[in-house]
Amino acid sequence: MTVAAKRGRKAVKDPTRSFFDDLVARGHEPLLQNDSGTLRFDLVDGRRVEHWYVSIDEGDIAVSHDDAAADTILRTGRSVFDQIASGRMNALVSVLRGELVPEGDVRLLMAFQRLFPGPPRPRASRRTNVRERSPR
Amino acid sequence: MSTDLVQILEGNTFVVSDARGDIEATLTDPTGLFSFDTRFLSRWVLTVNGERLNALSTDDLHYYEARFFLVPGTGTVYIDSKLSVIRRRAVGFGFSEELTILNHDEAPVALEVRLEAGSDFADLFEVKDALKKKGSYTSRVERGDLVLGYRRDTFERGTRISASERAKVDRAGLTFKVRIPAHGSWATELHVTPTFGRLEKVVQELAKGRRAKRAGAMARGLEKWVEKAPRVECDSDVVRRTYDRSLVDLAALRFAPLTLSGQALPAAGLPWFMTMFGRDSIFTSLQALPFAPELAATTLRALGERQGTRLDDFRDEDPGRILHEMRFGEMTAFEERPHSPYYGSVDATPLYVVLLDEYERWTGDTRLVRDLEVEARAALNWIDGYADLQGNGYISYKRRNEETGLENQCWKDSWDSISYRDGTIPGFPRATCELQGYAYDAKMRGARLARLVWKDAAYADALEKQAADLKRRFNRDFWIEDGGYFAIALDADGRQVDALTSNNGHLLWSGIVDRAKAKAVVGHLMGKRLFSGWGVRTMAEGEGRYNPIGYHVGTVWPFDNSFIAWGLRRYGFKEEAARIAEGILAASGFFDGRLPEAFGGYPREMTKYPVQYPTACSPQAWSTGTPLLLLRTMLGLEPIGEHLVVDPALPVGIGHLELLDIPGRWGRIDAFGRGRVQTS
Numbered sequence: 001m002t003v004a005a006k007r008g009r010k011a012v013k014d015p016t017r018s019f020f021d022d023l024v025a026r027g028h029e030p031l032l033q034n035d036s037g038t039l040r041f042d043l044v045d046g047r048r049v050e051h052w053y054v055s056i057d058e059g060d061i062a063v064s065h066d067d068a069a070a071d072t073i074l075r076t077g078r079s080v081f082d083q084i085a086s087g088r089m090n091a092l093v094s095v096l097r098g099e100l101v102p103e104g105d106v107r108l109l110m111a112f113q114r115l116f117p118g119p120p121r122p123r124a125s126r127r128t129n130v131r132e133r134s135p136r
Numbered sequence: 137m138s139t140d141l142v143q144i145l146e147g148n149t150f151v152v153s154d155a156r157g158d159i160e161a162t163l164t165d166p167t168g169l170f171s172f173d174t175r176f177l178s179r180w181v182l183t184v185n186g187e188r189l190n191a192l193s194t195d196d197l198h199y200y201e202a203r204f205f206l207v208p209g210t211g212t213v214y215i216d217s218k219l220s221v222i223r224r225r226a227v228g229f230g231f232s233e234e235l236t237i238l239n240h241d242e243a244p245v246a247l248e249v250r251l252e253a254g255s256d257f258a259d260l261f262e263v264k265d266a267l268k269k270k271g272s273y274t275s276r277v278e279r280g281d282l283v284l285g286y287r288r289d290t291f292e293r294g295t296r297i298s299a300s301e302r303a304k305v306d307r308a309g310l311t312f313k314v315r316i317p318a319h320g321s322w323a324t325e326l327h328v329t330p331t332f333g334r335l336e337k338v339v340q341e342l343a344k345g346r347r348a349k350r351a352g353a354m355a356r357g358l359e360k361w362v363e364k365a366p367r368v369e370c371d372s373d374v375v376r377r378t379y380d381r382s383l384v385d386l387a388a389l390r391f392a393p394l395t396l397s398g399q400a401l402p403a404a405g406l407p408w409f410m411t412m413f414g415r416d417s418i419f420t421s422l423q424a425l426p427f428a429p430e431l432a433a434t435t436l437r438a439l440g441e442r443q444g445t446r447l448d449d450f451r452d453e454d455p456g457r458i459l460h461e462m463r464f465g466e467m468t469a470f471e472e473r474p475h476s477p478y479y480g481s482v483d484a485t486p487l488y489v490v491l492l493d494e495y496e497r498w499t500g501d502t503r504l505v506r507d508l509e510v511e512a513r514a515a516l517n518w519i520d521g522y523a524d525l526q527g528n529g530y531i532s533y534k535r536r537n538e539e540t541g542l543e544n545q546c547w548k549d550s551w552d553s554i555s556y557r558d559g560t561i562p563g564f565p566r567a568t569c570e571l572q573g574y575a576y577d578a579k580m581r582g583a584r585l586a587r588l589v590w591k592d593a594a595y596a597d598a599l600e601k602q603a604a605d606l607k608r609r610f611n612r613d614f615w616i617e618d619g620g621y622f623a624i625a626l627d628a629d630g631r632q633v634d635a636l637t638s639n640n641g642h643l644l645w646s647g648i649v650d651r652a653k654a655k656a657v658v659g660h661l662m663g664k665r666l667f668s669g670w671g672v673r674t675m676a677e678g679e680g681r682y683n684p685i686g687y688h689v690g691t692v693w694p695f696d697n698s699f700i701a702w703g704l705r706r707y708g709f710k711e712e713a714a715r716i717a718e719g720i721l722a723a724s725g726f727f728d729g730r731l732p733e734a735f736g737g738y739p740r741e742m743t744k745y746p747v748q749y750p751t752a753c754s755p756q757a758w759s760t761g762t763p764l765l766l767l768r769t770m771l772g773l774e775p776i777g778e779h780l781v782v783d784p785a786l787p788v789g790i791g792h793l794e795l796l797d798i799p800g801r802w803g804r805i806d807a808f809g810r811g812r813v814q815t816s
Binding site: 030033085087099102103104106107108117118119121 | 210228289291292333334335337338341342377394395396441442443445447448449450453464468469470476477507511579
């Protein structure tokens with residue numbers, strides 16, 4: 001794990017829920033404008049499995065718990081997903097490691113993973129060579 | 137020993153063995169079966185009656201297939217064997233090996249045939265750096281197969297070995313008790329298949345269609361690839377041979393990202409760099425555009441899918457940044473290496489926009505330009521935002537991952553490639569000159585796409601204004617007045633890093649050089665200090681760090697020269713471009729049509745042949761692409777509107793040259809030329 005990832009930004013109580021809430025708030029995501037399909041997240045917590053459905057229609061995003069046909073299924077522990085949703089774990093790394101197991105359309109996952117946040121950044125590195133201002 | 141190694145490969149799966157077909161991995165002989173950057177087999181040794189075999193001959197029939205002719209016994213000069221052993225191996229998903237034994241005797245024989253098998257499941261990075269493993273190993277017999285396994289937490293990889301003939305299987309190999317009648321034969325087919333633990337299902341799904349491919353289908357695929365490419369007719373044997381070889385090597389270098397079913401892009405080099413590299417995949421796609429434009433389309437899509445969206449110091453990732461290198465092994469999985477993917481390159485991002493525009497100019501595929509609008513804009517934004525580390529309007533680089541990140545993020549990525557005349561090396565950040573050229577070109581081309589496809593004239597105007605401003609500042613800040621050329625970089629204090637280098641040629645290619653300065657620049661490129669007779673040296677003779685066999689400080693890089701030739705054409709220096717083409721193509725004749733990554737910078741009249749620089753990786757994608765781009769520059773091919781303009785300037789020695797069926801927005805077109813430029 002990176003140094004940056006270990007140190008904290010203020011912890012969110014339920015990073016998974018706030019990640020999905022944030023998706024709903026976005027409504028439309030230009031990064032996904034060429035993509036359509038449904039991702040199902042199976043988040044395992046002991047015996048409980050929480051299902052989240054994210055439907056993408058040329059960039060329009062809808063989130064629900066309602067059963068629907070999925071193009072991509074992602075299975076992982078709820079605690080692992082909490083880390084991914086808060087940027088403390090990289091989604092692609094968790095796939096390589098076998099902690100996040102995808103099934104079905106992997107292209108959709110590749111497109112979607114761009115929406116996960118980056119690692120929390122320690123204050124110190126802000127003054128180094130990254131200018132935080134967003135261009136333009 | 138490594139010169140005797142036999143390599144076969146398909147995508148990112150490859151087998152490296154000795155001339156007998158055996159694998160006994162050691163530190164100095166990195167042999168094995170590799171897939172997804174993991175070694176799945178590190179021991180694979182054949183014995184007959186306890187004896188090792190002796191290689192009579194080895195054929196690498198195709199890049200994915202090899203045949204080994206063997207006899208029992210080793211070390212003797214005189215071989216009189218009553219047995220022949222043939223191993224025919226083909227790579228697909230893992231590999232298959234057809235093992236045949238012929239009995240030449242008039243009496244039957246009883247043999248014990250054994251294959252020892254084992255795996256260390258090393259990550260490619262561990263193979264390179266000899267690191268120790270952290271997980272645990274298993275080996276078991278399951279339904280007659282030998283199954284090797286490795287596990288570290290949830291990370292699991294395995295190797296399944298099966299045989300078509302009955303074998304006694306133990307945890308270290310397979311033994312066959314064989315009776316072969318007089319003048320008879322025996323055969324078995326072995327399969328070695330990588331497994332991926334919990335990811336098995338998805339990998340199987342993605343690899344479908346790859347695993348079933350047999351040698352026959354592979355051969356037809358290669359034939360089709362060659363048929364689809366333009367044909368070359370030429371008086372020069374060297375040109376014809378080099379072209380044929382480049383086409384086949386380019387086929388071997390194709391790498392199909394799992395997420396884009398069946399489409400391929402050029403990987404960087406064979407076999408250790410069979411993965412997606414931003415810089416290498418883009419440069420090679422540019423070189424190959426007149427021949428195989430579909431490579432560019434896949435490169436653009438695949439790199440776009442993986443474009444940076446976050447700030448991540450470990451990966452040197454920024455929003456809009458195009459990746460440097462992607463890897464799938466254990467060290468990447470546990471973040472001991474940042475390649476998931478790693479973004480530490482500063483040229484790939486502007487070059488991404490350059491490729492998108494050049495691709496559209498050739499193919500007219502505006503749909504791809506529309507699909508990638510968000511990515512292209514993000515790349516253009518990155519140039520003026522995150523890449524401008526010093527806030528001075530220039531791209532520069534300094535890694536944020538100080539442990540495992542790359543220090544040098546431009547194509548000359550060795551530690552001493554950037555220096556002042558006196559050999560001193562600047563600190564970081566560094567703003568190398570070619571990056572500013574790429575940025576200028578990206579803005580100009582981005583403006584064209586904005587106007588033509590994205591229908592955003594205001595954005596196009598803004599980009600052109602920025603480009604003009606950049607060009608003006610660049611010609612003031614990088615120009616070395618008393619030398620008449622451009623500095624290789626500006627250091628952290630804005631001071632010129634003043635060694636004379638081949639980077640000046642890339643500046644011509646990008647169009648950032650003021651017309652009035654071009655003649656002086658060309659004078660340097662073609663002058664004695666930079667031009668060796670074979671090509672332009674990476675660094676000029678007489679500079680503090682100049683060394684004719686120094687990686688980026690004096691050797692000649694074919695790839696570098698192909699872009700310099702393109703730059704010379706851009707500024708109208710046709711004859712100079714022809715001289716470079718002549719030198720590089722003549723050199724390729726000494727390498728059997730396969731240009732190495734680099735060769736020595738010794739003067740041509742001194743050595744008479746190009747002295748190869750030793751590298752681990754051959755063929756190298758952008759060296760393979762070099763003859764293709766040189767064909768383009770010699771014929772002066774330039775897409776203008778719906779037409780392909782042909783304006784040949786060929787060296788005399790080449791004679792008559794025809795390039796037939798050049799694909800593009802015009803359908804297919806032929807180009808002709810005759811050598812008239814005196815080169816010596």
